[in-house]
Amino acid sequence: MGANCLFTVGFGQLLLVVTYLSTIDTKILQENKNLGTGNTGKAIYIPGDIIIGGLFPVHQKGFSGEYTGKGVCGDINIDRGVQRSEAMIFTIKEINKDNSILPGVDLGVKVLDTCARGTYALEQSLEFIRASFTTLDASDFRCEDGSFARLNTTHETVAGVIGGAYSEVSKQVANLLRLFKLPQISYASTSAALSDKNRYEYFARTVPPDNFQAKAMVDIVLKFNWTYVSTVASEGNYGQSGIEEFKVKAGEKNICIAEEIKILSNSNPSTFDIAIEKLIKKENANIVVLFLRVEDAKNLLAAATRQNLRDRFVWIAADGWGAQEIPVENNEEAAKGALTIDLQSTTLTKFDDYFMSLTPDKNSINPWFTEYWESVHGCKFVDSYLGDSDNSNITLCTGREKISRKNFKQESKVQFVYDAVQAMARAIDRMQRDICPDRVGPVP
Ligand SMILES: *[C@@H]1O[C@H](CO)[C@@H](O)[C@H](O)[C@H]1NC(C)=O
Numbered sequence: 001m002g003a004n005c006l007f008t009v010g011f012g013q014l015l016l017v018v019t020y021l022s023t024i025d026t027k028i029l030q031e032n033k034n035l036g037t038g039n040t041g042k043a044i045y046i047p048g049d050i051i052i053g054g055l056f057p058v059h060q061k062g063f064s065g066e067y068t069g070k071g072v073c074g075d076i077n078i079d080r081g082v083q084r085s086e087a088m089i090f091t092i093k094e095i096n097k098d099n100s101i102l103p104g105v106d107l108g109v110k111v112l113d114t115c116a117r118g119t120y121a122l123e124q125s126l127e128f129i130r131a132s133f134t135t136l137d138a139s140d141f142r143c144e145d146g147s148f149a150r151l152n153t154t155h156e157t158v159a160g161v162i163g164g165a166y167s168e169v170s171k172q173v174a175n176l177l178r179l180f181k182l183p184q185i186s187y188a189s190t191s192a193a194l195s196d197k198n199r200y201e202y203f204a205r206t207v208p209p210d211n212f213q214a215k216a217m218v219d220i221v222l223k224f225n226w227t228y229v230s231t232v233a234s235e236g237n238y239g240q241s242g243i244e245e246f247k248v249k250a251g252e253k254n255i256c257i258a259e260e261i262k263i264l265s266n267s268n269p270s271t272f273d274i275a276i277e278k279l280i281k282k283e284n285a286n287i288v289v290l291f292l293r294v295e296d297a298k299n300l301l302a303a304a305t306r307q308n309l310r311d312r313f314v315w316i317a318a319d320g321w322g323a324q325e326i327p328v329e330n331n332e333e334a335a336k337g338a339l340t341i342d343l344q345s346t347t348l349t350k351f352d353d354y355f356m357s358l359t360p361d362k363n364s365i366n367p368w369f370t371e372y373w374e375s376v377h378g379c380k381f382v383d384s385y386l387g388d389s390d391n392s393n394i395t396l397c398t399g400r401e402k403i404s405r406k407n408f409k410q411e412s413k414v415q416f417v418y419d420a421v422q423a424m425a426r427a428i429d430r431m432q433r434d435i436c437p438d439r440v441g442p443v444p
């Protein structure tokens with residue numbers, strides 16, 4: 001019983017820092033044609049009294065197609081993968097130094113790569129629950145010499161899991177973890193479906209669900225007394241469920257929809273020209289609500305630029321566009337006056353200092369860090385240099401390259417990783433105080 005009081009974290013005890021207005025992480029990853037070199041068995045492991053699991057898209061999805069084992073993982077994801085996994089380590093180290101949270105208890109970490117793919121993440125997550133299978137009653141087993149069998153397992157139970165990033169990954173993993181009553185806190189999955197507590201009762205997140213954005217957009221429209229709007233949405237879960245939510249909420253407030261346009265995923269520039277023409281035809285509809293992935297938002301604005309549109313439409317856009325410059329670049333006139341929504345997040349200056357001081361020498365704990373280094377500095381370490389048949393034009397890394405503001409910018413979800421790890425640690429802390437009030441340090 002003693003040990004159990006540390007290992008199952010009740011869902012109700014999670015402290016959640018919910019920030020208004022959300023983002024989505026389902027932007028199409030660039031499919032790449034490289035066969036991944038394989039990622040099997042790599043993990044960040046830091047031993048501790050209590051282990052917290054982590055799932056990050058350290059690599060992008062490999063080439064499209066069926067899940068076949070080889071080529072599942074693509075190129076390294078320097079921001080969304082490596083930075084975020086370092087953010088988890090950073091937070092754990094900070095908590096271990098902080099005597100007010102879990103005094104005397106060392107938190108450990110086991111971070112695995114999801115390769116941005118649900119099926120692969122599920123396979124990796126088996127690692128988290130393996131220990132649950134080996135907590136058998138060993139006295140049932142006898143060795144050949146008649147002695148009782150003793151368990152020898154190297155698998156450690158995790159108290160909970162931080163992740164995943166893509167909603168698709170989080171859903172798959174949640175279905176597995178719930179069977180073992182393992183709490184899961186995502187730092188980036190914003191699909192509204194994950195709010196269903198009947199299906200995902202052990203799932204929590206530090207980012208708000210997408211339907212909050214739809215509500216905010218309706219609030220904006222109401223604030224300006226606008227009553228007649230058009231909508232453009234990307235095909236897929238993000239755009240379609242977002243715009244559906246908007247339409248329902250707008251309907252309740254007597255806002256009428258002039259034109260509804262769906263951008264299919266196989267769109268080309270003329271798709272957007274046609275969309276703009278349709279919008280122009282509705283003469284009295286000047287307000288256009290956008291639930292678009294960033295590349296669709298860019299293409300739509302480019303089409304508006306081709307038509308030389310100025311001050312014709314007021315765009316109200318979800319976070320697919322958000323605070324990014326990509327859609328606005330070269331389309332400044334057409335974009336002028338847009339109101340876009342983004343997730344409110346804070347840059348953690350202390351994380352910048354931590355991250356910029358990392359070097360491959362000092363960071364052997366992260367098996368993906370050399371790959372990160374090579375990618376950021378455009379060089380190769382000896383091992384991968386020799387492994388590359390065509391290496392005549394490749395520079396060797398010295399390890400003395402620097403991470404600076406020139407090649408590093410804090411990724412926007414770092415704060416939410418920090419929040420998720422803090423929430424998990426504080427929940428465990430609260431639980432220990434509730435169940436073992438007089439104890440300091442781990443239960444033997
Ligand atoms: C337990 O397993 C580990 C690795 O699998 C092995 O190194 C160790 O010797 C084993 N211990 C016993 C008592 O068999």
Ligand SMILES: *[C@@H]1O[C@H](CO)[C@@H](O)[C@H](O)[C@H]1NC(C)=O
Pocket residue numbers: 223224225
């Ligand atoms: C909207 O309408 C209300 C009531 O007619 C008015 O008081 C308010 O100033 C209007 N707001 C804007 C932004 O025009």
Ligand SMILES: *[C@@H]1O[C@H](CO)[C@@H](O)[C@H](O)[C@H]1NC(C)=O
Pocket residue numbers: 390392393
């Ligand atoms: C190496 O780079 C030079 C100059 O950029 C180029 O002309 C040459 O073709 C490259 N060689 C290989 C093998 O890629």
